Structure formats: structure tokens, C-alpha cells
Amino acid sequence: MNPIVVEARNLPSHVGIIMDGNGRWAQMRNQDRVDGHREGSAAVRRVVRAARKLGLRALTLYAFSEQNWARPDEEVDALMVLLREFLLSERDEILDNGIRLNAIGNLGRLPGIVRAVLDPLRSESSEKTEMTLTLALSYGGREEIAQAAQELAVRVAQGKCKPEEVTADALRELMPSLRVGDPDLVIRTGGERRISNFLLYGLAYAELYFEDALWPDYGAEHLYAAIESYQQRERRFGLVGKAAAPLVDGVAKNDVRLAG
Numbered sequence: 615m616n617p618i619v620v621e622a623r624n625l626p627s628h629v630g631i632i633m634d635g636n637g638r639w640a641q642m643r644n645q646d647r648v649d650g651h652r653e654g655s656a657a658v659r660r661v662v663r664a665a666r667k668l669g670l671r672a673l674t675l676y677a678f679s680e681q682n683w684a685r686p687d688e689e690v691d692a693l694m695v696l697l698r699e700f701l702l703s704e705r706d707e708i709l710d711n712g713i714r715l716n717a718i719g720n721l722g723r724l725p726g727i728v729r730a731v732l733d734p735l736r737s738e739s740s741e742k743t744e745m746t747l748t749l750a751l752s753y754g755g756r757e758e759i760a761q762a763a764q765e766l767a768v769r770v771a772q773g774k775c776k777p778e779e780v781t782a783d784a785l786r787e788l789m790p791s792l793r794v795g796d797p798d799l800v801i802r803t804g805g806e807r808r809i810s811n812f813l814l815y816g817l818a819y820a821e822l823y824f825e826d827a828l829w830p831d832y833g834a835e836h837l838y839a840a841i842e843s844y845q846q847r848e849r850r851f852g853l854v855g856k857a858a859a860p861l862v863d864g865v866a867k868n869d870v871r872l873a874g
């Protein structure tokens with residue numbers, strides 16, 4: 615089998631991942647759903663390392679949706695503990711590798727045990743520039759759009775902004791998920807083909823990649839395969855032909871060769 619070669623040119627700058635399939639992974643083994651989430655944490659580690667090695671500028675992981683609060687209390691509590699453990703155990707690696715740890719979503723809903731480790735790491739890593747790792751926590755794409763719209767409505771009501779200044783760009787400016795740029799590639803694992811309220815506004819021209827592997831089984835080679843697929847696509851942004859040259863920001867560092 616030929617090795618997968620991920621070329622350093624034309625890398626997606628911002629990759630988003632919907633990490634799905636933890637529960638099914640556990641059920642297939644007659645284990646508790648929480649065991650699936652624990653294995654899912656290990657996959658997060660692998661993928662963050664792979665993304666950094668590849669030279670991606672931004673990786674956004676859908677770790678907990680606004681809708682996930684409705685899951686059973688034991689599962690929600692276990693996910694919060696896993697999140698805390700992840701942040702504690704990865705702290706040094708994040709800082710040593712120049713990664714800025716960012717979080718988006720309704721962070722006020724997160725329990726103190728998470729905020730106590732999340733907030734210091736966000737500020738300690740705020741000057742890091744190699745890659746931004748964003749955890750979407752208590753996040754919803756519709757909620758993010760509504761919040762930006764509400765903010766503009768307030769500005770209009772206060773006379774700080776004219777109604778005709780409520781534009782697509784003005785909304786975009788107010789969306790924390792897009793500060794690292796629109797996602798170029800969004801991957802969903804676990805075989806389902808839907809977006810589930812992730813990065814809705816930024817998705818307009820993203821390339822989508824659906825992966826059958828369940829998230830706990832996901833690794834560097836899966837990420838490389840998704841990027842290889844992305845590199846073979848022609849992005850047109852609503853244009854035609856040469857006018858639609860891909861947005862490449864020249865950040866690529868190393869070609870990554872995987873033994874097949």
C-alpha cells in the first residue's frame with residue numbers, strides 16, 4: 615500500500631472536528647458510555663499532536679454542545695471530569711508546543727472544576743502563536759449567531775450602529791468561533807452525515823469530510839486522510855475557474871509521510 619503523503623502546500627488553515635461515536639464504541643464492547651469518552655480523550659491527544667506536527671494554524675474540537683447538558687447527569691459529570699483531566703495533563707505539552715488554548719461557547723455554564731483549570735491555561739497560553747486549539751464547550755452554532763445578532767440589535771437601539779451596517783461581515787466579527795478564520799475543512803467521525811449545530815455561520819464554504827471511524831479509534835492517519843482529500847478538491851467560493859484560486863496562507867511547514 616502506498617504511504618499517505620500530506621503535502622505542506624495547500625493545507626487547510628482551520629480544521630473543525632465533530633468528535634462522534636464515543637457511546638457506540640463503548641456499547642460495542644459492553645462498556646459504559648463514559649469508557650468511550652475516556653478513550654475519546656486519548657484520541658483528542660493524538661489528534662492535537664498530529665495537527666501541530668502538520669502545521670495547522672487552528673483546530674476547533676466540538677467537545678460539548680449546548681444540547682449535551684440534557685444527557686444523564688452521570689455522563690455530563692464524567693465528561694466535565696475528563697475535560698479537567700485533559701487540561702491538567704496536557705498543560706505542559708500545550709505550552710511547550712506554542713499552542714494557544716481557546717474556548718468558545720456558553721462558558722458560564724461550565725462547572726467550577728473545569729473553569730479552575732480552563733481559565734488559567736487560556737491566559738497562560740494567550741501569547742502562543744504556533745496553533746490555536748479551540749474547545750467548543752457548551753457551544754451551539756445557532757446560539758452563537760443569535761448572540762451576535764442580539765449584540766448588533768443593542769448597538770442599533772443605542773444609536774451606535776445604523777441598521778444598514780448590520781451586514782454579514784458585521785455579524786461575523788462578533789463570532790468568537792471565527793476569530794481564527796472560517797473553517798476550511800470540517801470533519802465528522804462516527805459515520806453520521808450531519809452538522810449538529812457546529813460552526814454554522816463559518817461553514818458557508820467549508821469542505822466537509824465524513825469519516826466512518828468512531829472517535830475513540832481516530833488517529834493521525836485519519837486526519838491525514840481527510841487533509842489529503844481536502845487537497846484534491848477545488849474550492850470555488852461561489853466563483854468559477856481561475857478566479858476561484860484557493861485561499862492558501864503559506865503556513866505549511868512539513869510534508870508528513872505516513873507509512874501505509
Ligand code: FPP
Pocket residue numbers: 633634635636637638639651652654655658675676677678679682693696697700749804829
Ligand atoms: C459524541 O459522542 C461525543 C461527545 C458528546 C463528547 C466528546 C468528548 C470527548 C471526545 C472527550 C472529552 C473531551 C476533551 C476535549 C478531552 P457520542 O457520545 O454522541 O457517541 P454516540 O453517537 O456513539 O452515542
